[in-house]
Amino acid sequence: MSLMFNGIGASRGIAIGPVHLLQRDRIEIVEAAIPKMRVEDEVARFERAVAASRGELQATLEQVKDNCPEDIRSFIETHLLMLADPALDERPVEMIREQRCNAEWALKQQRDALVEVFDSMDDPYLRTRRDDVDHVVQSILRALHQIDVDDGRAEGADAALPDWRGKVVVADDLTPADTVLMQHQGVAGFATESGGQLSHTAILARSLGIPAVLGVHSLRRYLRQGEEVVVDGKAGMLLASPDEDAVAHYRRRQRELKKRQKALARLRDAPSVTLCGEPITLQANIEVEEDIRALRRSRAAGVGLYRTEFMYMNRSEPPDEDEHYKTYLRVVRALKGAPLTIRTVDLGADKEVDHERGPLAHNPALGLRGIRRCLNEPAMFIPQLRAILRASAKGPINLMFPMLTNISEVHQSLALVEQIRGDLRRERLKFGDESALRIGGMIEVPAAAICADEFAAALDFLSIGTNDLIQYALAIDRVDDQVNYLYDPLHPAVLRLIRGTIRAGQRAGIPVSLCGEMASDPRYVRLLLALGLRNFSMPPNLLLEIKSVVNATRLASLTEGAEAVFDSKDSQAQQELLDELNAIDDEQAAEGEAAGSGSAAATVAG
Ligand code: PEP
Ligand code: MG
Numbered sequence: 001m002s003l004m005f006n007g008i009g010a011s012r013g014i015a016i017g018p019v020h021l022l023q024r025d026r027i028e029i030v031e032a033a034i035p036k037m038r039v040e041d042e043v044a045r046f047e048r049a050v051a052a053s054r055g056e057l058q059a060t061l062e063q064v065k066d067n068c069p070e071d072i073r074s075f076i077e078t079h080l081l082m083l084a085d086p087a088l089d090e091r092p093v094e095m096i097r098e099q100r101c102n103a104e105w106a107l108k109q110q111r112d113a114l115v116e117v118f119d120s121m122d123d124p125y126l127r128t129r130r131d132d133v134d135h136v137v138q139s140i141l142r143a144l145h146q147i148d149v150d151d152g153r154a155e156g157a158d159a160a161l162p163d164w165r166g167k168v169v170v171a172d173d174l175t176p177a178d179t180v181l182m183q184h185q186g187v188a189g190f191a192t193e194s195g196g197q198l199s200h201t202a203i204l205a206r207s208l209g210i211p212a213v214l215g216v217h218s219l220r221r222y223l224r225q226g227e228e229v230v231v232d233g234k235a236g237m238l239l240a241s242p243d244e245d246a247v248a249h250y251r252r253r254q255r256e257l258k259k260r261q262k263a264l265a266r267l268r269d270a271p272s273v274t275l276c277g278e279p280i281t282l283q284a285n286i287e288v289e290e291d292i293r294a295l296r297r298s299r300a301a302g303v304g305l306y307r308t309e310f311m312y313m314n315r316s317e318p319p320d321e322d323e324h325y326k327t328y329l330r331v332v333r334a335l336k337g338a339p340l341t342i343r344t345v346d347l348g349a350d351k352e353v354d355h356e357r358g359p360l361a362h363n364p365a366l367g368l369r370g371i372r373r374c375l376n377e378p379a380m381f382i383p384q385l386r387a388i389l390r391a392s393a394k395g396p397i398n399l400m401f402p403m404l405t406n407i408s409e410v411h412q413s414l415a416l417v418e419q420i421r422g423d424l425r426r427e428r429l430k431f432g433d434e435s436a437l438r439i440g441g442m443i444e445v446p447a448a449a450i451c452a453d454e455f456a457a458a459l460d461f462l463s464i465g466t467n468d469l470i471q472y473a474l475a476i477d478r479v480d481d482q483v484n485y486l487y488d489p490l491h492p493a494v495l496r497l498i499r500g501t502i503r504a505g506q507r508a509g510i511p512v513s514l515c516g517e518m519a520s521d522p523r524y525v526r527l528l529l530a531l532g533l534r535n536f537s538m539p540p541n542l543l544l545e546i547k548s549v550v551n552a553t554r555l556a557s558l559t560e561g562a563e564a565v566f567d568s569k570d571s572q573a574q575q576e577l578l579d580e581l582n583a584i585d586d587e588q589a590a591e592g593e594a595a596g597s598g599s600a601a602a603t604v605a606g
Contacts, residue, residue, distance in 0.1 A: 002241050005216045007191065008484050009236030010202035013211030014254045015168050015189025016247065018226045019240075022171035029141070032102040042096050046103035049143035054083050056139065060181075078316055082136045087114060103144055111137040132316060168229050168238075170220055174201050183208040189231040191238050193219050197487060198467045198478035198517060205233075206520070207287055207294075207539040213238050215481030264544035268299050272547050275554040275590050280529070282547055283341070284540040285515055289327060292334045294540040302338035304463065304537020305400070305515040306331070308384070309345050318380055324387030332395035339396045341463070341537075342388050343442065344381065346370045346402035365468075365477060370403025370442075375412055385420050392432030400463060404441045404448050410458045414439065444468035444516070449497035452504035462505050463537070466516025470494055489518045490574055495531070495566055502532040513537055525549040526581050530562030554586040 034042045061076045082088055087110065095106035114133045164185040173194045174182075179201050182190060189211035195201055196214065205212040211233035223229070223240055230239040230250045239246060272282045283304030284295040295303065311319050311327065319327070332340055348369020374381040388399050401413050417439065424431050431437075443449050444465030456462060466489060471478040473493050476486045488494070498514070505512030513535035518524050520538030522545055528536070529550070536546060561581035568574035 002239055002243055002246060003222060005191075005213075005219055005222070005238045005240070007213040007216035007219075007236050007238065008195075008197050008202075008481055009232070009234050010195070010197050010199075010214045011205035011210055011212040012234040013189070013209065014233070014250050014257065015187075015211040015231040016242075016250055016254070017166050017168045017188040017228070019223050019229050020164055020167040020169045020187075021220050021223060021225050022169055023220070029104045029108045031105040034096070034100045034102055036100060039097055039100055042103055043093050045144065045147055046092060046096060046106070046140075048147055049103065049140050050083060050089060052143040052146065053136070053139040054080065056143070057083070078132055079136050079139070082132055083140075088133075088136060088140070104141060107137055107140060107144075168231055170223060170229075170238075172220070179204040179208065179210070183210060189213075189233065191216055191219060191229075191231055193217055194481055196477070196479045196481050196484050198471065203467075203517065203539070204287055206517070206542070207285065207291060209294075209541045215484060264548060267544050267547050267551070268297075270547070270551065272301070272550050274529070274550060275552065275586050276556060278534070278555055280550045281513075281535040282543050282550070283339075283513070283515075283535065283537040284543065285537050286331075286540070289331060291540065292331060296334075298540040298543040300338075300540055300543055302335060303331070303340045303342075304513050304535065306340065306342045307346065308343060309347050312345060312347060319383075321383035321387050324384050325390050328387055328391035328397070329394055332391055332397070335395065337395060339398055341398040341400050341440075343400045343402050344371070344374055344384055344388075348373055365471065371401045371409050371413065372403065372405075374401075375409065375416075378416075382416070382420065385417060386424065389417070389420055389424060389431040389437065390429055392437040393430040394432075396436055396438075397432065398438045398440055398461060400439075400461075401441045402465070403444060403468070404455060405445045406447075407451070407454045407458065410441060410455060414458070440510075442515075443501045444472070446473045446493075446497055449501050452501040453507065456504040456508035456510055459510065461511045461513065462501060464498060464501050464512065464514040464516065466494070466498070466514060466518040469497060469516065470518075473497060488571070489521075489524060490527075490565070490571070490578065492566075492569070495527075498528070498533075499531045499566075506532060511535055520546060522546060522549050523578060523582060526553055526558055526584075527562050527565055527578065529553060529555060530558040530581075531566075549582075552587045554590065557584055557586055557589070 057076055057080050061080075088107075092103065092106040092110050095101065095109060096103060099106070111133060118133065164182055164187045166186065166188050169182060169187050169190040171178075171190070171192050173192050174190065179190075187210060190205070191213045192201075193216055194214070199214070202212065202214060211231050213231055213233060213236050216238060219238070227241055228247075230242050230246065231237075232239075232250070232253075242250070271279065273279045281301050283302050284291070284298060284300035285305040285307065286292065286295060286303055287307045287310045311324070328340075328342060346369065348364060348367060368376060385399075388397060391397060392399075399417070401410070404410060421431065438460035440459045440461035440463060441448075441455055442463050442465045443452055443455065444467070446469065448455055449464075449469060452462065467478060470476070470487060470489060470491070474486055474488065474491055476483040478487070502512050512533065514528060514533055515537035517538075519528070519536040520542040525536070525546055526549065538546060558581065561577065561584065565574055565577045565581060568577055
């Protein structure tokens, strides 16, 4: 019998395949006394488990080696090094012999001791090693359990690092790093029990083109390993054990989607311009260097948002200046003169480097994240700034600060940039002049949007981050699926903040872009155009869809309908008004008229 589960549609597309249930919840450890005569067997059991964990990691490294992002590779390599460290490889063996305890208990004690050492370290990057210890210990524990399963001493469990190719991975939660790894392993799609539409895992899934549904509570309880499922990433639905008709239906949908992609591909080399001749800039959001390939395929006009925080994840040390510099240089070169907007590292909230159940702030989204954290940790910030400045000698770069709230953060950041320019001059290191490096900021905190004029006066450009702007304006945690239903880009407060920011940019004569997920949703494109937005930045694989809307729109015909959406007080009516706005067939009208000369300056009045 088929079963249907509903969750949050996080990344469009249809996946059909067998389920791979990922049971990564912590394994409970109990102490067991080992008789003297069995101690050496227990030692052998432990050594087999370490060898199995090592084999598993080496196999993964082998699997992803050719086109694996540097951060993923170093994540795996760090774990391999830890497995070879006497603290995890030898000390537990001594404990098994000394205490005559089971391998799990020895490992737990050693883990606790190591974690205590790491927790007491001041350096936040050394502290993140605690997570690596935990990962490695968990993998040995799973291997110990698997040995028992293989030897018939325990119930089967999903322990080994799987082959995910063609499968639908179902997990409690996934980290952004898991998502990147899954793409390398060719998963068909994934579903999680928690997570919101704007979590960075969801954003990555969209950017990597993996169909995904999030927030399906207790899903794993109802699925069997290997059972066939369908994931509809747009509808936010997972169908378990579909019957033949359903499979045929979804295969047809897959073919239709492919056809649509093919049709959109024809737009690749067409300019992005409205029917009335207004050019609209469509740029790409990238998370890892490898996204440049998708950017090229989409013919994006450069990068509107490079989320550099992914460079800091899955590793124990932050990237140094040299690594930053070399990475940016490669991206600058790949872009061949198209602008590159590098956002300085935006760690914190759901992009935590020490995210694995570390001691978190009560409200991490309101804590030390974005520019606050950068200014608070100059040892982390300065190498990145120096590298960005140096890379701007080789091609145009827009330097962008995240999470601005107070204008003093802009002043402090600009002063730091000035100081670095002086340092680089003294060190005789080249950096781009002011025309090669424009400096801007993200408007993603309502306070900054309300005071956008001040930010516009101090900066060269603004970029609206609607993911956070909506989170903060509507007081909904973007990663909490329980409040996901309140996520509403059309909320009058959100629309006012967006319009206010665009207008502040217009008054100051600086460009304003929008790089939150709202920019890549075709339903909002016309409304945003009517609000005066001319620069959109989005996951590259969604860009042609957005171009198809832009190229079928005449700005003058939006004014009335967009005003009605903007002024609507009732959300149901507002949705209908938006549908009407999107249904205006400008292309047909253009064909009907001999020569339309629409106004290029339509904006919503008010
Ligand atoms: C945003 O908040 O809209 C944004 C683009 O930044 P991020 O999603 O990385 O927080
Ligand atoms: Mg943000």
